[in-house]
Each structure stands twice: as C-alpha cells, then as structure tokens.
Amino acid sequence: MGPKSKKQGASDKSKDVQDTEDPLQALVFVDSFETKFVPFTTERPRCLLPLVNVPLIEYTLEFLALNEVEEVILYCGMHTEKVNEYLQGSKWTQESSPFRVETIRSTSRSIGDAMRDLDKRAILGGDFIVVYGDVVSNLPLGKALAEHKARRAVDKNAIMTMALREAGSLHRSKAQEVLSTFVLDVDKDRCLQYAQIDPDSSSSNLELEPDTLSGHANVDIRTDLIDCGIDICTPDVLALWTDNFDYEHPRRGFLHSVLKDYELNGKTIHTHIFDERYAARVRNLQAYDAVSKDVIFRWTYPITPDSNMHADDSCVYRKRDIYRGHSSGSRKLHGLGRGSVIGKQTKIGEGTTISRSVLGRDCVIEKNCKIEDSYIWDAVTIKERSIIRNSIVGHDAVIHEGAQVLSGSLVSFGAVLPAHTIVTNGQHVVHVPNQNVTDDHEKDVFSADDTRDQKTRLASSHSISTLRSEDLDDGGGFDISSHHRSSVTSLTSDDSHAAQASKGFLTEASGSIYDSLKQKHDVANIQLELQALRMSSNASEHEVRKAVVSGLVKFAVEARKEGTGLKQVLASNKTLVEKTIFDEGEGQPRDQVDFLLLAQNELCKYTDGDTTLAAICNDLYLMDDFEEDLFEAEAFQEWWKDERATANDALRQVRNKCQKFMEVLEENEDEEDEDDTGSDSE
Numbered sequence: 200m201g202p203k204s205k206k207q208g209a210s211d212k213s214k215d216v217q218d219t220e221d222p223l224q225a226l227v228f229v230d231s232f233e234t235k236f237v238p239f240t241t242e243r244p245r246c247l248l249p250l251v252n253v254p255l256i257e258y259t260l261e262f263l264a265l266n267e268v269e270e271v272i273l274y275c276g277m278h279t280e281k282v283n284e285y286l287q288g289s290k291w292t293q294e295s296s297p298f299r300v301e302t303i304r305s306t307s308r309s310i311g312d313a314m315r316d317l318d319k320r321a322i323l324g325g326d327f328i329v330v331y332g333d334v335v336s337n338l339p340l341g342k343a344l345a346e347h348k349a350r351r352a353v354d355k356n357a358i359m360t361m362a363l364r365e366a367g368s369l370h371r372s373k374a375q376e377v378l379s380t381f382v383l384d385v386d387k388d389r390c391l392q393y394a395q396i397d398p399d400s401s402s403s404n405l406e407l408e409p410d411t412l413s414g415h416a417n418v419d420i421r422t423d424l425i426d427c428g429i430d431i432c433t434p435d436v437l438a439l440w441t442d443n444f445d446y447e448h449p450r451r452g453f454l455h456s457v458l459k460d461y462e463l464n465g466k467t468i469h470t471h472i473f474d475e476r477y478a479a480r481v482r483n484l485q486a487y488d489a490v491s492k493d494v495i496f497r498w499t500y501p502i503t504p505d506s507n508m509h510a511d512d513s514c515v516y517r518k519r520d521i522y523r524g525h526s527s528g529s530r531k532l533h534g535l536g537r538g539s540v541i542g543k544q545t546k547i548g549e550g551t552t553i554s555r556s557v558l559g560r561d562c563v564i565e566k567n568c569k570i571e572d573s574y575i576w577d578a579v580t581i582k583e584r585s586i587i588r589n590s591i592v593g594h595d596a597v598i599h600e601g602a603q604v605l606s607g608s609l610v611s612f613g614a615v616l617p618a619h620t621i622v623t624n625g626q627h628v629v630h631v632p633n634q635n636v637t638d639d640h641e642k643d644v645f646s647a648d649d650t651r652d653q654k655t656r657l658a659s660s661h662s663i664s665t666l667r668s669e670d671l672d673d674g675g676g677f678d679i680s681s682h683h684r685s686s687v688t689s690l691t692s693d694d695s696h697a698a699q700a701s702k703g704f705l706t707e708a709s710g711s712i713y714d715s716l717k718q719k720h721d722v723a724n725i726q727l728e729l730q731a732l733r734m735s736s737n738a739s740e741h742e743v744r745k746a747v748v749s750g751l752v753k754f755a756v757e758a759r760k761e762g763t764g765l766k767q768v769l770a771s772n773k774t775l776v777e778k779t780i781f782d783e784g785e786g787q788p789r790d791q792v793d794f795l796l797l798a799q800n801e802l803c804k805y806t807d808g809d810t811t812l813a814a815i816c817n818d819l820y821l822m823d824d825f826e827e828d829l830f831e832a833e834a835f836q837e838w839w840k841d842e843r844a845t846a847n848d849a850l851r852q853v854r855n856k857c858q859k860f861m862e863v864l865e866e867n868e869d870e871e872d873e874d875d876t877g878s879d880s881e
Contacts, residue, residue, distance in 0.1 A: 221326075223268050225263045225270070225328040244277060253504075314436070315437075335499060346388070346471060347469070356466050358433045358466050360470065484607070492538065495540060548566030553571075576594045593614070596610045596615070599620075604616070605623040710750070756807075
C-alpha cells in the first residue's frame with residue numbers, strides 16, 4: 200500500500216481531533232422522580248437497590264461500557280451523597296474505568312426540570328445517550344448511533360433517535376396501564392405521532408393528526424414496541440425542553456408535543472427497532488421481578504450473576520440456573536430449587552426450601568423455612584418455620600419465628616417482624632426508630648392502626664401498585680408470582696385476545712421446535728428462538744412446556760419410525776427438557792408432573808402412544824442431572840395418582856403400558872428406603 204497523500208493525512212488528523220473534541224457522552228437519570236419503590240427509596244435511591252444482589256446502577260453502567268461510552272454524567276436528586284459514596288468504592292472511579300464519571304446534584308422535581316437545568320449548564324456538547332439508572336440491557340448501539348449521525352449529517356433537524364425493542368402486545372415488560380402507540384414512517388424510520396392509550400377507557404381509539412399521513416407512503420402503527428428508556432440525542436433536544444416550560448414528561452409531554460408541532464419547529468424524531476438482544480427498565484415492582492428472572496436465566500448475557508460485577512463477588516453458576524456465592528455452604532442443599540441465587544456468606548438451615556428466589560449476602564435462614572418467588576436482600580435474618588412468598592425483604596430486616604410475609608408485601612430496611620405475624624396483600628412494614636422504647640420485643644409489635652411511635656409498623660394496607668406515577672409510561676402493578684405467568688396475562692382487559700395470543704404461541708413455538716429438531720439445529724439456538732417467541736407472546740411457563748412437549752414428542756415418534764431410539768432423542772435434547780422444569784428438589788414436583796401430563800395427553804394422538812409413553816417415562820427416570828435426577832421418583836408417583844391422568848378413556852389407555860414401569864419404580868424406591876434405614880442403624 201502506498202503512502203497517504205497530504206490531503207488524506209490532513210483529513211485523518213482532522214477526524215482524530217474531532218473525535219477527541221466530541222467524546223461519546225451518556226446522561227443517566229439516577230433520580231426517577233417517582234414513588235414506585237417506596238418504602239425502600241425513602242432511605243436510598245432506586246439505582247442502589249439490589250437486582251440479583253447487584254445495585255441497579257451497575258447494570259446501567261455495564262451497558263454503557265459495552266457501548267464504548269467515554270463520559271458518563273449521573274444526574275442525581277435525592278440521596279446524592281449515597282450515590283457518591285457508592286461510586287468512590289466502585290471500579291467506575293478507578294484508573295481502569297472505561298469512562299470518566301461525573302455526578303450532578305440537583306433539586307429538579309421532574310425530567311423536564313432536569314433537562315432545562317442541563318441546558319443551562321451546557322456540559323453536553325455533541326450527541327449523547329440518555330438512559331435511566333434502572334436500565335438493564337445488552338443492546339449494541341453502534342448501528343443506531345451510526346444511523347443517527349448519518350441522518351444528522353444530511354438533516355440537522357433530526358434531533359433524536361429512540362431505541363425500541365420489538366415484542367408482543369402482551370409482553371410482561373410492557374406497561375399494563377397504558378398502550379404506547381407509535382405511528383411510524385417505515386421508509387425513514389421516523390416517528391410521526393405518539394400516543395398513550397388507556398385500554399380500559401371507553402375512548403381508547405387512536406386519533407390520527409390531520410397531517411400525519413400526508414407525504415408518507417409507508418406508514419405503520421405499532422403497539423408492540425417496548426420503550427427501553429434509551430435515547431440518542433443532540434443538544435437541540437435540551438434547547439426544545441428549555442423553550443417549552445410545560446414539558447415535564449419525556450414521552451407524553453416532550454415526544455408527543457414535538458411531533459404534534461412539527462409544522463412549527465420542523466424537528467424530527469426517529470427510531471431504531473431491535474428485534475433481538477435484551478433491554479428493559481426496572482420501572483416498577485412487577486418489572487423488578489420480571490427482569491430479575493431474565494438475569495437469572497441468562498437472557499441478559501454477558502451481564503449475568505456469575506459475571507461478578509462487584510470486585511469482591513465470587514458467584515458460581517451451577518446446573519438448573521442456580522448460583523451460589525463464596526462460603527454460602529459447600530454442602531448440597533436438597534431444598535434449593537431452580538432459578539435461585541444464594542449470596543456470599545449466607546447460611547441456610549436444614550429443612551428450608553428455596554425456589555425461584557434471590558438471597559443476598561450475609562443472610563441467616565434458619566431451619567424449616569419456606570421462601571418462594573421472593574427477594575431477600577443483604578444481612579436479613581429469618582427465624583425457623585417462617586414463610587416468605589412473592590415478597591421483598593430489605594437489608595437488615597428480622598423475621599421472627601413462624602411469621603409469614605405473603606402476596607406482594609414489602610419489609611423495609613431494618614424492620615423487625617414479630618413471631619407468628621402474618622403480613623399479606625401488598626402491605627408495607629417499615630422501621631421507625633423510637634428512643635423511648637427499650638424492650639426489643641415490645642417494639643416489634645404492630646398493627647394497622649399503630650402510630651409512628653413504634654419501632655416497626657405497618658405502613659400501608661395497599662399494594663405499591665396503587666401509587667400511580669406522574670408519568671403513565673411506568674404502568675404496571677405488583678405481582679411477582681413468576682411461577683405461574685398467567686397472573687401477568689390476566690392484567691390485560693381483553694381475555695379473548697390473551698387466549699388468541701396463547702394459541703398462536705403454541706402453534707408457532709411447537710412447529711418451530713419440531714422443524715429445528717428435524718434440521719438438527721443446535722439446542723442452544725432452539726432455546727434462543729423459543730425464548731424470543733416466549734417474550735414476544737408473554738407465554739407462561741406452562742405454555743412453554745406444552746410447546747416443547749408437543750414439538751419433541753412429534754419428532755421422537757417420527758425418529759423411532761426411522762430407527763432412532765427414544766433414549767438418544769431425549770439425551771441429545773436433555774437441556775431443552777431441563778429448561779422447562781423449575782422445581783427440582785423443592786418437595787412438590789409440579790413442573791415435572793405437568794410435563795408428564797402434557798406428554799401423556801400429546802401421545803393420545805398416536806397409534807403407538809402407549810409404547811412411546813412407557814419408553815419416555817423409563818428414559819426420563821434414568822436421566823440424571825449431575826447430582827440429582829432430572830425427574831424425581833415422586834414426580835412419577837404424583838402423576839400416576841393424579842386425577843387428570845385418568846380423566847377419560849384415551850388417557851387411561853395410553854398409560855396402560857406404564858404399569859410395569861411404575862411397579863419397578865416402587866420396588867426401587869422401597870429398596871432405597873431399606874438401604875437408608877440400614878445405614879442409619881449402623
């Protein structure tokens with residue numbers, strides 16, 4: 200290659216100077232200007248609340264680092280000192296940090312106030328990314344940034360690009376209170392109109408502006424897009440906020456008005472729609488649960504629990520999406536179910552069962568407790584025989600013997616729950632210091648009518664979902680029961696639409712699985728395709744399981760006819776089966792029983808279904824999953840006596856040949872019991 204010409208060299212040098220002068224900046228709104236995480240946010244900002252044992256801000260900063268941002272501005276409101284204190288001890292202020300971090304303390308009361316304040320400060324010189332401090336994403340923004348800059352080079356009025364994620368209309372991360380509607384010029388990736396529609400309102404129709412369709416040949420109206428809370432902006436955006444003092448909210452205020460007043464301001468706003476990767480805002484408690492599960496099940500890769508974003512973390516990934524921190528105990532925990540995270544130095548007593556839950560660091564969980572679909576933060580003590588279900592327990596809280604925290608309830612930092620107390624229906628328990636009371640037991644007693652003079656009190660008889668945000672972008676109630684995802688779909692007012700979406704998911708997903716198996720696709724790729732369909736349709740775990748059973752059974756039956764044994768089929772697709780089972784070791788193998796019932800029902804369609812079902816049962820029973828059986832003997836026993844398994848003649852007939860298998864299984868179990876008894880006596 201010949202030497203560069205002087206002109207080319209000068210051009211390169213100019214480009215280098217320009218790159219130096221205009222580093223890629225990111226503006227992070229640390230204060231959400233909302234109350235959706237009360238009572239926790241009365242003591243610390245939302246961005247420092249833990250999501251799978253890692254402060255939310257870490258996910259946002261990791262996302263910005265992945266996208267090679269060079270300068271990060273954290274715009275703070277309440278608790279600025281706590282944000283600064285956290286940053287000083289983090290990797291983001293070290294010399295090895297990929298970007299420079301600056302914090303701004305503000306008294307702004309809304310996003311609008313903040314944007315006008317930033318315009319006055321004049322610290323954002325070129326294109327910059329706007330995100331919230333509760334964003335969890337692995338989206339690559341390179342292409343979106345390039346498109347934004349290319350548009351900007353041609354048209355200086357192209358001031359903003361929104362990152363939107365394609366999803367189904369019933370996706371669990373979408374706002375439930377409102378339907379965000381985008382009217383788009385497909386050819387120009389331009390947003391022409393935006394509206395928030397209340398689906399429960401009698402006037403829930405979209406009213407198109409008169410000039411919206413004029414001059415646009417290809418227009419699409421989309422209600423299936425997730426607003427990721429990620430925008431690429433120019434300084435002109437700040438100027439527009441300043442020129443319009445009535446703008447308070449980024450979507451129903453700024454976006455709606457700028458698009459509506461296009462004839463006056465001439466500014467255009469564009470979109471970049473992603474159809475893969477992950478992006479979501481932890482905008483409310485329902486989203487907190489949904490995003491936590493997605494992180495645990497690794498849909499946010501490479502941002503996962505075992506990536507150990509904290510320098511002192513040593514979380515290890517184990518089979519069945521279980522994570523255990525250093526010194527959380529080396530012994531095998533029989534009551535530890537799939538999708539659980541055990542933090543560093545946490546101790547768990549005998550007989551305790553934990554399923555689909557996250558336990559923080561330095562917790563003490565005594566014997567015979569039950570924790571399901573819940574989030575236990577750091578340094579929590581839970582005394583024996585307590586039950587925590589579908590709830591959150593904050594740092595340093597104490598749950599005394601036999602107490603129950605149920606149904607979306609919140610126990611705040613340092614709160615003490617007396618023995619045998621039941622907190623339910625979204626109630627809040629908060630810690631209120633009282634220097635006049637010296638007896639700890641007396642301080643713990645509370646009721647709904649108690650005053651603030653007590654150590655711990657019931658703050659509210661309502662779920663946090665009753666607190667409406669200033670901005671309807673952040674809709675959604677508090678239902679963190681993820682094991683039965685149908686509870687999420689019930690939030691929609693159109694039951695027939697939900698049923699239609701469920702049927703559509705089953706048809707498409709089972710067909711896709713069958714086709715992929717026939718074409719010998721890698722199981723990991725099949726799982727990714729299935730996850731994309733699940734997220735776009737908001738399918739429940741039962742529906743996913745049904746789709747896997749349908750596709751796998753169809754393929755297995757045909758494979759047998761071609762001479763391939765069932766054992767080989769199941770062994771090669773073991774991971775696909777495993778990903779539908781979430782209850783190993785929990786004592787009640789509901790998912791395993793459900794799988795067997797679905798397989799039995801599916802095989803009723805085939806002439807040799809009885810032979811195939813017997814073979815499937817035998818192979819599943821013998822298929823071990825590292826230290827534990829993937830299908831426990833108890834699952835087969837529960838299935839065999841389940842009334843649903845004999846509901847009609849076809850079901851009874853198809854399982855006839857399983858009789859011998861069940862007899863052998865019972866004999867094996869009896870022999871194991873005798874061996875255990877003999878060992879104990881020795």
